[in-house]
Amino acid sequence: MTDITLPAPVADDHDTGGYFQAAQRGELAVLFCAKCDAALHLPGPYCSSCGSLDVEWRTVSPTGTIYTWTVVEHQLHPAFPVPYTVALVEIDDVPGVRLVTHLDGRPDVEIGTPMVAVFDDVREHTVLPRWVIRDA
Amino acid sequence: MTYPLRDRCAIAGIGATEFSKKSGRSVLALGVEASLAAIADAGMTVDDIDGIVRCDLDSLQHNDLAHALGLPELNYWGAAGVGGGAPCGMVAQAAAAVLSGQAKSVLVFRALNGRSGQRYGHGAAVSAAVGGNGSYDEYFLPHGLLSPGQMYGLVAQRHMAEFGTTSEDFAHIAIACRDRANANPNAQMHDKTLTMDDYMAGRMISDPLRVFDFCQETDGACAVVVTTAERAKDGPNPAATIRAAVQSGMPDMQGGMLFPALMRPTLTTQPSASAAAKLYERAGLGPSDIDVAQIYDCFTITVLLQLEDYGFCAKGEGGSFASSGALQLDGSLPINTAGGNLSEGYIHGLNHVVEGVRQIRGTSTSQVPDAEVCLVTSGIPVSTSAMILTKA
Numbered sequence: 001m002t003d004i005t006l007p008a009p010v011a012d013d014h015d016t017g018g019y020f021q022a023a024q025r026g027e028l029a030v031l032f033c034a035k036c037d038a039a040l041h042l043p044g045p046y047c048s049s050c051g052s053l054d055v056e057w058r059t060v061s062p063t064g065t066i067y068t069w070t071v072v073e074h075q076l077h078p079a080f081p082v083p084y085t086v087a088l089v090e091i092d093d094v095p096g097v098r099l100v101t102h103l104d105g106r107p108d109v110e111i112g113t114p115m116v117a118v119f120d121d122v123r124e125h126t127v128l129p130r131w132v133i134r135d136a
Numbered sequence: 137m138t139y140p141l142r143d144r145c146a147i148a149g150i151g152a153t154e155f156s157k158k159s160g161r162s163v164l165a166l167g168v169e170a171s172l173a174a175i176a177d178a179g180m181t182v183d184d185i186d187g188i189v190r191c192d193l194d195s196l197q198h199n200d201l202a203h204a205l206g207l208p209e210l211n212y213w214g215a216a217g218v219g220g221g222a223p224c225g226m227v228a229q230a231a232a233a234v235l236s237g238q239a240k241s242v243l244v245f246r247a248l249n250g251r252s253g254q255r256y257g258h259g260a261a262v263s264a265a266v267g268g269n270g271s272y273d274e275y276f277l278p279h280g281l282l283s284p285g286q287m288y289g290l291v292a293q294r295h296m297a298e299f300g301t302t303s304e305d306f307a308h309i310a311i312a313c314r315d316r317a318n319a320n321p322n323a324q325m326h327d328k329t330l331t332m333d334d335y336m337a338g339r340m341i342s343d344p345l346r347v348f349d350f351c352q353e354t355d356g357a358c359a360v361v362v363t364t365a366e367r368a369k370d371g372p373n374p375a376a377t378i379r380a381a382v383q384s385g386m387p388d389m390q391g392g393m394l395f396p397a398l399m400r401p402t403l404t405t406q407p408s409a410s411a412a413a414k415l416y417e418r419a420g421l422g423p424s425d426i427d428v429a430q431i432y433d434c435f436t437i438t439v440l441l442q443l444e445d446y447g448f449c450a451k452g453e454g455g456s457f458a459s460s461g462a463l464q465l466d467g468s469l470p471i472n473t474a475g476g477n478l479s480e481g482y483i484h485g486l487n488h489v490v491e492g493v494r495q496i497r498g499t500s501t502s503q504v505p506d507a508e509v510c511l512v513t514s515g516i517p518v519s520t521s522a523m524i525l526t527k528a
C-alpha cells in the first residue's frame with residue numbers, strides 16, 4: 001500500500017487525533033472515560049454513562065477478530081483497485097469496539113478470523129493502523 | 137394519552153415527474169413540475185400553499201421553490217434528514233406545522249438529478265486528507281470503505297452469518313419490486329423483467345450484494361401536499377389520512393453521516409425497530425393491520441432488516457419471510473407496489489409516500505384490493521421515519 005494517491009486521514013482532529021498519535025508510536029489506542037472506564041467509541045469528549053468530561057486514550061492489545069466483511073468487486077476510486085476486502089474488526093481487549101481495515105484481494109476470512117494490527121501504512125506522514133490475518 | 141396527530145392531517149395531493157437517467161433539466165425544473173402536479177392534484181393553487189418542507193440533502197432551498205412557484209405567502213419551512221431517512225419525517229413535520237397553526241397547507245418535495253448530476257453510488261468524495269470535524273470519515277474512508285453499498289455489504293454478510301440468510305432471500309425482494317415496476321409505466325425498470333437466474337447472474341458489486349440488490353440512480357422529483365384532514369376532503373381526489381407518523385433514532389446512536397452506524401452494538405437491528413414500536417403505539421395498530429407497505433429499499437438488505445424491525449416476522453426470519461412469497465401482490469404483505477427505489481426510481485423515498493397515497497386511493501398500477509392501511513417507511517441506518525396512511 002505505497003500508492004501515493006491513497007487518501008490520508010485527518011490526524012489532528014480534537015476528538016480523534018489521539019488514535020493517530022498512538023499509531024505513530026506503533027500502538028493501538030481507544031478512548032476511555034477516566035472516571036467509569038467506559039470505552040468511548042467512536043471517540044467523543046463526553047461520557048454519557050457517568051456524565052464525565054474526563055476522557056483519556058489508553059493503549060490496548062492490537063489483536064481482534066473479524067466481525068463482518070465485504071469483498072468489493074466494483075471499482076469506485078482509483079486508489080483502491082478491486083477486488084479488495086473491507087473488514088470490521090472487533091478488538092479483543094474491548095468487546096464491542098470495532099475498527100475498519102482494508103485487505104488485498106479476496107482473502108479467506110470468516111466471522112471470528114483472528115487479526116492483528118500493524119503500523120506500516122504511512123500516508124502523508126500519518127500512520128494508519130491496518131489489520132492483517134493473525135497466524136494461529 | 138392519545139397521539140395528538142392521529143387522523144388530523146392528510147395528504148391531499150401527490151405529484152411526480154418522469155423518472156429517467158438523464159432529465160436534461162435543472163433540479164429546480166423537476167421540483168417545480170412535481171410541486172405543481174401535487175398542488176393541482178389537491179385541488180389547490182399556489183395561493184393555498186404557505187409552507188415548504190425539504191430533505192436536508194436537496195439542492196433546492198425553501199426560497200428557491202417558493203420563488204419559482206410564485207408563492208404569495210411563505211409562513212413555514214423546514215427540513216428533515218438524513219437523506220433517505222427523511223421523507224416520512226418531512227410529512228410529519230408538515231402535519232405538525234399545520235396542526236400548530238404555522239401554515240395552512242404545506243408542500244413536501246424531493247428533487248434530484250441523481251444519475252446525471254451528483255451520484256450517491258459513486259461514494260464519498262475522497263480528497264488527499266479525509267475526515268475530521270465530527271465526520272469520523274478518518275476511521276473509514278482511508279481503508280476503502282467508500283459507499284453505502286459497501287456498508288450494506290458488511291451488514292448483509294453479518295445477517296447471513298447470524299441467521300442463515302441467503303442470496304435467494306435477497307433475490308425475492310428484488311424480484312417482487314421488479315414485478316411491480318413491470319406494471320408501472322413510469323418505473324425506470326418497467327420494460328426489464330427480472331428472474332432468479334437473472335439475479336444470480338448479476339455482477340457482484342460488494343459481496344454478498346449483487347447489482348440487483350442496488351437501487352436505481354434517478355433524475356426526477358416527487359411532491360405531496362399536507363393539510364388538515366378537514367380541508368383535504370375538499371379536494372377532487374381522495375385524501376390519505378395520516379393515522380400516525382414517527383421519527384426515530386435508537387439507543388447507542390453514532391454521529392457522522394453513515395459509516396459510524398457500523399459501530400452500534402448490533403448491525404441487524406436498526407432504528408426501524410424503535411420507530412415501529414412508537415408508530416404502532418401512536419396508530420393503535422399493529423403489523424397484522426397493514427394491508428400494503430412501501431418499504432424504503434436503497435438495497436434489498438434494507439428491506440429485509442425492516443421486515444423484521446416492523447414486526448412482520450421475527451428477528452432473523454426476514455429471509456425466509458421474503459422467500460415465502462409474502463411480498464408479492466397476492467402475499468400477506470405486498471410491498472413497493474410502484475417498484476420502489478430498487479426498480480421504480482430513487483427519489484430518496486418520497487416516491488414511497490406518493491405510492492402509499494395511490495394505494496389508499498385505489499389508483500396504483502399494482503393495486504392491492506381493498507387496501508385501507510398502508511405502512512410507508514423511510515431510510516436507515518442513521519435514523520429513520522415512518523407513517524401509516526389510511527382511508528379517510
Ligand SMILES: [Zn+2]
Nearest residue numbers: 033036047050
Ligand atoms: Zn464515564
